[in-house]
Amino acid sequence: MTSLRLRLVIGFMLVSVPAMLASAFIAAKLISDTFEDNVGHWLRETSRFFALEVSEAAQEAQRVAGVIGHRLEHSADDARMQRTVEREFAVLNSVGYDLIAIYRPGGELIFSSRRFSSIGSLPEKTGLGLFKISADNKRWIMAGAVQSVQINGQPANLLVGSWLDDSYLGGIKVVTSLDVRLFSDFDGELEPVVQTHPDHPVTVPSEIRARLDAGEDEIFDPDAGSGAYRAVYAGFRGIDGKLAAISFIGMRSEAGFFEQLGRERLFLGIFLIGCFIAALVGSLMSDVLVRPLRALTRGVRAIAAGDFGQRVGVGGGREIAELANGFNGMAEQLGKLHELEMELRRSDRLSALGQAAMVIAHEVRNPLGIIKTSTEVVRNRAKLGDTEAKMLGYVIDEVRRIETLMREFLDFAQPRPLVQSRFPLRNVIDRVAAIAEPELARRNIVLRVEDGSGGAAILGDADQLHQACLNLVLNAMDAMPAGGTIFANLTADAKNVSLAISDEGPGVPKAIRTEIFNPFFTTKVKGTGLGLAKVQGVAVAHGGTASCEGEEGQGAVFVLSLPRAGMGGTP
Template sequence: MLVPLVALMYDIFFASRTDNVIFLDKEQRLEALVKSTNVEFTKSLSTLELHPEDVSSDTLHNEFTRVVEPHVPANSGIRFGLYVPLTEKISVLGFLHNYRNLSPEEEKQREKEIFANTKPGLLAAEMSKEPLFRISGSWDDQVVEYIAPVVLQGRVVAVMWAGERLNPVFYQSSFVRKALRYFVLVVLALVMLGTLILIRNITTGVERLKQGLQQMEGDIHHLLPEMSGELGQVAQAVNRMAVGLVEKERLEDQLRQSEHLIALGRLATGVAHELRNPIGIIKTLAELMKHEYSQVSGIEEFTRAIDEQVDRQNIVIQELLDFGRPTKVSIKDCLVNDLLKGVLSFSEAMLRKQKIKVNLDLDNQLPKIMADTEKLKQVFVNLIVNAAEAMPSGGRVDITTRLKDDMVTITFTDTGDGISLEEKSRIFDPFYTTKESGTGLGLSISFQSIKLHGGNIEVDSNPGMGTTFIIQLPVEEHISEGSDKFDTKNISY
């Protein structure tokens, strides 16, 4: 944009001034010639002592020839002319270029063309009684003319002029400059239009970034839209940063949850150890009471109630032990699809009773994985039972398996009431439950079992839209030892 501006400024402030100097020089020269010959011509007419109305056209042309002809040789390249308004005839002396003798026919044709080109200026000078300076001719053959009226006793009897041809280099360069000026203006207009479009695109892009950042401020998972150019690179960088922050937040949550599980695991194993001994004593005493006081009326009913509560507490204690100190995994090749089918075979009666329909969408190309089949079965049973309990009036469970990025993905989707955001954030926490009965350890143990296999389990749910549990298991062996994880190997039972 700077180059066109410089060219335009040069044309305006330098080239145009050069043109003005050239025109001023020619105007002054032609003005001097016309004024001097006009004065001499007027004096010659005055000596005739004729009234303006009595001066004939022939007299005017003859006197003009007599007065001007001596000046023609000294002013080569200048053409002198006289126009008589009364008869609309002209006399022309001198040539602008291509000097040669012309035939009478050629001379008439020449005078006709000159009169046609000069007539507007002649009429203007006649009407205004004022001299004028003008340019006539075509763009490639321009003539500068100084035109002055011949006034005799206050009346215009003729119009005299002198013309000089401009150098072809001058008017060609002038034409080039004019064309360059228009070209520069067009370029400037296009540049300005392009600049406006660029500014508009930048403004629109910045506004989209602003709106995206405002949405991202409320939800870090909302990524900025794709854009082109440098703003697109900025958007990609912000998106990468947002994804990194989300991943960092997820890893921090997992770390906090793991630390929480470690602390609870140690507490749970300690509590379970302390509870198991007195529960064992109570059960032994109940057995002795059955034998020693069998003759006492109602003793059997009391001991049966004690046994039921002891067995119930033993189940809770065993869940605490399973949570606090997972048993070592028993690794072997297995097919996830076969495990699911096996779990559904012994869950079929329960699902049918609760009017739960199961849809299977299994990938038959799944590879074998190294896993503890019993722990995975326990996880699958727990998720199916939870789904059934979430649909007391019946519903549907969709189970799918897929292979993606060397990870086997299993999803369990139910049509229940869904889970609130607060419940979803705590669903894997130990001892957290929304059921009227239950220890709240089922999903925690499932979470722990999947982590032992190097996998991941997530939940996606919205109130009134059902719940989806997503399990990812690596194809390659990636097993963690539970005893090392919770550092409970020195606890005895």
């Protein structure tokens, strides 16, 4: 990670952490409060469901009491009434009813399905609700109803009900996290008559009891049982209208996932997750921002190492794109300046070489002439043997070769002024083909000219261009010792006329293509290294270029490109 990227990530974190603290606090509070509200709503709904079950049980008992009371009123005698009661009790007991009793006003029992006593006076008129009953040595709270009837012309009351005990809870027991309890008021003390989790003792606070006794329907307590429960308390009225029982519907605090975490842990968890996401996003954003800068850094290093062809992609926003465009423009200008510098250095070298060549040529030509003349005189006048004559012939040949080399030096170092005329470049290659025809035939080489220039003309020195093209053809001939074909392809556009000389030889390795136009650079055993340098000198003198193209191993292609002459006879 670069220092800039690290600073960007740290800056992003410094900006995001305060907002993350506030967001985590708000999120933790909202989640906790929402969970609290949902738990309270669920407990209230469960409490109402439980109350509805008790109310429906009492209503169902009232309907049953009405049916049985109607049958009792139509019983002719006590024996028939006894049979009716026993039969109905057997049916009702099988469907969950625990008590059927018939009593006179004042409490005199006529019939009872079991021994019981009422805690408080039995009602003497039709009604429904909760009853406090003592039976089987135990005190019960019963959901039931009383129906007033006439038996043999005398008033009586029919009591039908079922105990509210653990078996009455039914499907509520399935919710294991839910604690359901029903407390009944016996002698001023609340005793549990229904409880799903007896191993966790719960009491009803006196202030809750007082509020329910005062008429409140239900009360939500988020810290019931000293904080062990969230609970809803609801009151149930007896048939006398007084508070007879209190239900407790609660959920243990540790049963909730968010409560196990706690608001502080929830806040810390949200904050840490948010910080991790912020760091990840900051890292990704910094990478997006730093990536173009890395490309620019690599580009600068490449240019510092001399690679002026290096370019960077344009992207990363308007400012970075402008910087990349500026860098690419700078790299292009530096490349041109580098090429200009290399050309100036080459020109300086050529100038120094030309001056040295001129001095050497002037100093050497006179001694060479004396040596050549003296050697010819001695060979012609002295009576020498064959061996001595052959040796003097060698001397004369080498002197002539040195004279030729001196002339090439002088021609290269001090080229003749251009004698310009307007003519088609095709004339030059035709002249070269005519002069080189005998040598081409001897070497089994064919020169093919393909003219696509349309007769385009140039303004130049025909003799110097002839010598330059002849050098290119001679090099192509030397590249094909076994024979082959040389192609001379002429093309033209609105500004330039080009001549491409290509052969079928091994081509020029890419490693030396930048050196082949330098003076004295040669790959031939007896070459002087001035041929291609002379070609480039002629091209530059005409305002054109000379270049080497073609793939290595597929033959060399030398292109001579010259300015096209205007229609009025000027370039």
